[in-house]
Amino acid sequence: MDLNDSPAEAAFRAEARAFLAAHAPAHKLDIYDDDFDEDALLAQSRAFQRVLNEHGWAAVLWPKQYGGRGCGPIEQIIWNQELGRAGIGESVFVVGIGMAGPTIIAHGSEAQKQRYLGPMLRGDEIWCQLFSEPGAGSDLAALATRAVRDGEDWIVSGQKVWCSGGHYSDFGILLTRTDPAAPKHKGITYFLVDMKTPGIEVRPLRQMNGGAHFSEVFLNEVRVPDSARLGPENHGWSAAMTTLLNERMAIGGIDRMFSLEKLLEHARAHRGEMDAAARDELARVYVWSRALEMLNARVITKLGRGMIPAAESSVMKLAIARIVSRSSELALRVQGPDGLGRKGYWQNQWLFAPALHIAGGTDEIQKNIAAERVLGLPREAEPFRDLPFEKLPRG
Numbered sequence: 163m164d165l166n167d168s169p170a171e172a173a174f175r176a177e178a179r180a181f182l183a184a185h186a187p188a189h190k191l192d193i194y195d196d197d198f199d200e201d202a203l204l205a206q207s208r209a210f211q212r213v214l215n216e217h218g219w220a221a222v223l224w225p226k227q228y229g230g231r232g233c234g235p236i237e238q239i240i241w242n243q244e245l246g247r248a249g250i251g252e253s254v255f256v257v258g259i260g261m262a263g264p265t266i267i268a269h270g271s272e273a274q275k276q277r278y279l280g281p282m283l284r285g286d287e288i289w290c291q292l293f294s295e296p297g298a299g300s301d302l303a304a305l306a307t308r309a310v311r312d313g314e315d316w317i318v319s320g321q322k323v324w325c326s327g328g329h330y331s332d333f334g335i336l337l338t339r340t341d342p343a344a345p346k347h348k349g350i351t352y353f354l355v356d357m358k359t360p361g362i363e364v365r366p367l368r369q370m371n372g373g374a375h376f377s378e379v380f381l382n383e384v385r386v387p388d389s390a391r392l393g394p395e396n397h398g399w400s401a402a403m404t405t406l407l408n409e410r411m412a413i414g415g416i417d418r419m420f421s422l423e424k425l426l427e428h429a430r431a432h433r434g435e436m437d438a439a440a441r442d443e444l445a446r447v448y449v450w451s452r453a454l455e456m457l458n459a460r461v462i463t464k465l466g467r468g469m470i471p472a473a474e475s476s477v478m479k480l481a482i483a484r485i486v487s488r489s490s491e492l493a494l495r496v497q498g499p500d501g502l503g504r505k506g507y508w509q510n511q512w513l514f515a516p517a518l519h520i521a522g523g524t525d526e527i528q529k530n531i532a533a534e535r536v537l538g539l540p541r542e543a544e545p546f547r548d549l550p551f552e553k554l555p556r557g
């Protein structure tokens with residue numbers, strides 16, 4: 163494992179760092195700030211996205227022919243690290259540029275590429291992901307939202323949930339069931355849907371930190387043109403896999419969710435309250451976060467040697483969620499009862515931490531992956547995989 167950047171990686175990092183030093187917004191609005199103003203955040207995000215695009219940083223992984231930087235996953239990881247270092251949190255464009263864009267590039271028609279990719283890069287249109295449903299999350303292929311052909315259109319009815327940014331998005335990537343007689347993975351069709359289409363009702367969900375990051379989305383006989391279909395009818399699962407693979411790359415690692423420096427600063431400021439148990443916990447979080455850095459270096463080394471990291475990303479995801487939970491708990495503990503009444507960075511981290519154990523694959527799913535691919539345990543049984551969707555037992 164190589165812990166240092168290669169000369170090419172170091173040059174890329176220096177370029178990214180210099181660009182961010184010159185162009186990152188001075189006062190960064192964050193969706194998790196206690197005085198979070200959504201309109202201001204959207205305006206700042208759009209303005210910064212335009213700057214990124216003008217300087218060729220809008221989409222590090224996209225091929226140059228579509229307006230991207232044409233880089234590989236190592237550069238994407240370095241770029242994410244540098245964004246974290248510059249204090250820039252997750253972008254409202256993450257679903258568009260990180261997930262929808264690469265899927266359209268891989269599976270879309272020329273007309274779809276022409277229509278959607280440019281406005282995504284420029285920050286003109288925001289995208290959301292309409293995948294999860296009340297009965298389909300970890301088992302995404304169990305989705306039940308129906309799309310039925312009607313001439314040149316499709317009529318879509320169903321309910322989606324946990325749609326991040328749904329209430330301010332212009333377009334959504336949507337998975338629907340088009341052949342209930344086929345096994346669950348085989349009767350799915352993928353659409354690119356305009357969120358302003360009549361019949362789409364978006365209801366924001368209020369969270370315990372006061373924000374409304376997600377929405378429920380109800381689709382009531384929504385008429386979607388066949389030209390909005392991405393890839394062949396009933397073969398949407400393969401495009402969905404492209405989206406999910408890109409999701410893992412797009413969602414930044416530890417650098418954008420946790421700062422060891424901030425935790426150490428906090429511990430120093432509360433030195434008097436750091437009893438033996440708190441010091442022990444601080445040491446534990448410190449060791450975990452350094453171990454995570456090593457794991458990250460291992461992923462970069464593997465990618466640099468042309469290998470595909472296997473279960474490392476699952477182990478990293480588990481560790482990040484645990485570090486954010488335990489560090490925010492520790493930070494609040496040393497603030498004492500006073501901390502409970504306050505609003506601030508650590509309170510927000512603590513209230514948001516449970517989401518990290520669920521989003522992008524729950525802890526249990528990551529453990530299953532690690533058990534099968536690292537420990538070589540038997541694969542989880544899937545007795546219903548080949549059964550027609552309409553014959554699946556429903557709980």
Ligand SMILES: Cc1cc2nc3c(=O)[nH]c(=O)nc-3n(C[C@H](O)[C@H](O)[C@H](O)COP(=O)(O)OP(=O)(O)OC[C@H]3O[C@@H](n4cnc5c(N)ncnc54)[C@H](O)[C@@H]3O)c2cc1C
Pocket residue numbers: 290291292293294295296297298299300301323324325326327376517518520521522523524525526527530542
């Ligand atoms: C912050 C955040 C943002 C999100 N954004 C979006 C979005 O924009 N668009 C979107 O479509 N979705 C989004 N989601 C939804 C997310 O993808 C799902 O919550 C996730 O896949 C889990 O699905 P679920 O909530 O239905 O839980 P379920 O799958 O119902 O799981 C319930 C419990 O059962 C456990 N479990 C399930 N299957 C297994 C198994 N095989 N083995 C062991 N345990 C199991 C789970 O670990 C969990 O503890 C978001 C979620 C969060 C938290």
